Amino acid sequence: MECAAKGSRRRCSGPANRRCDCGVVFYCSASHQISHWNVHKEECGRLKRQMCSVETLNDFPFTFSSEATYQVCEKVETRCSFLDKLGIHRTGIWICECSCGSSVFSLDHLRFDKGWSLSSRLCPCREPLSILKKQLCSWSEYYEWRGIPLDSPAALLLHWPLTIYQAIQLAFAEQLITETTDELCIHYLGPERELYQTAIFGELHALLPGVQVHIDFVGPAVPPDRDGETIDLYSYAHCLDANCSCKTHKSEFSSHINHDKPPEITLRFHSGYYHDRYKDLTKKFLPELIIAPNAGIAAYKSWLPTIELIREIEIPAIFSDYCEEACRLAVNCISSVTGTPPTIPVQLNPFRQPLAVEDTALLLPCYSNCFLFGI
Incomplete structure (x- = not known):
């Protein structure tokens, strides 16, 4: 952890091991803590309240939940060691789920590596046994519906399409979009890892049956x-199983092959800012x-013209971020533009990724797509 007062007039006197009462920020000395109080006092109580929700943030139904949450946060496990135990470290579309993997993967390497690298028992590689009859509200409900055991790591990637599903449900609930639609166009801003895990979005076939979904990925990370x-x-x-019925669909995705019916899920890529x-x-x-x-609106000035555009075009927008504090700061930034x-108020995403982010700026537990809010 870095001293929260780093960069002030006085140099840090040593390691930041003096913890504030909020439990989130650290200081190198009492003098730095005192001098920083005018900056920190406004957020101190808010961060302390957020720390009270740690157990809720870390609450997942999986057999590996403790290793993926508490142990990663406490540095007992790393994302690398955790993925290695599951046999998916630096493998296929899992390769960018850790820092060492993301340093070696390339787009060309993954463009045609589309599988789960898991057995059929552990992943949703086929049609669901039943159509959804009610809204999914938790990972437990999703896994039960898809017939996946709770030792499956599939949720580590499925949080992308499930977060889209949750965002759509929130927009339906607020009547921001019509629920009876057979076609849906989504502009998806700032994709990064998702660009190398596109096959996972095939799960939208099951989540949104009968709906033609067009997703435009837009962002500077698009090559x-x-x-x-x-x-x-x-x-x-x-899946990995050679004899699984999922292999009857030999063309998993294609930009070139003609099919008898139009695709239900279409992904398009656009490089640059929205x-x-x-x-x-x-x-x-x-x-x-x-x-x-994972927008990081408060951290990047490039969001300002995009927020102004969203206000102008009056299209509903759902944002996520790694922790509640990032969303709170984002709301303040957006409100200063929109007035x-x-x-949709800041709320916990039931389909956040169940693997903690390492080496975060604050001690708050962070998860990909952890909290959601909308304008």
Whole structure:
């Protein structure tokens, strides 16, 4: 941990091992803590209240939950060691789930590596046995519906499509989009790891049956050589089992092959910032919903023109971030531009990734797509 007063007039006197009463920030000395109080006092109580929710944040139904949450946060486990125990460390589409893997993967390496690298017992590689009859509200409900055992790590990647599902349900509940639709266009802002895990979005076939979903991935992390690329998802990501029925759909996704029926899930890629690409994006489809995962709005000035654009076009937008504090700061930034509070208040995402983020700036537990709010 770094001293919260680092960068002030006085140099740090040593390691930051003096913990504030809020339990979230650290200081190198009493003098630095005292001098920083004018800055920290406004957030201290708020952070302390957020720390009271740690057990709720870490509450997952999986057999590996303790290792993936408390042990990673306490540095007993690392993401690498945890993934290694599951046999998926630096493998296929799992490769960018840890720092050492993300340093070696490349787009060309993963473009055609589309499978789960798991047995059929552990992943949703086929159609569900039943259509959804009620809204899913937890990982337990999802795993039971898809017939996956709770020792499966599939949720570590499924949080991407399930967060889209949750965002859509929130927009339905607030009547921001119509629930009876057979076509849905989503503008998905700031993708990073998702660009190398596109097969996972095939799960939207099960989550949104009968709906043609068009997702435009837009952001500076989209490689220029993928700008304008389209991928059609005709089936689910495949398992490892050679004789599994999921192999009957040989073309898992394709930009080139003609099929008898139109794709239900289409992904398009656009390099650059949303406010620069919006006019190009809307020549063919106007979006019903904007989704921005792990947005970091308070951390990046480039969000300002995008927020101004979203206010102007009046399209509902759902944001997520790694912790509640990041969302609170984002709400303040957005409200200063729009002059209004969020339409959907900050709330815990039941489908957050069940693997803690390492080496965070605050001691608050952080998870990918942890909290959601909307405007």
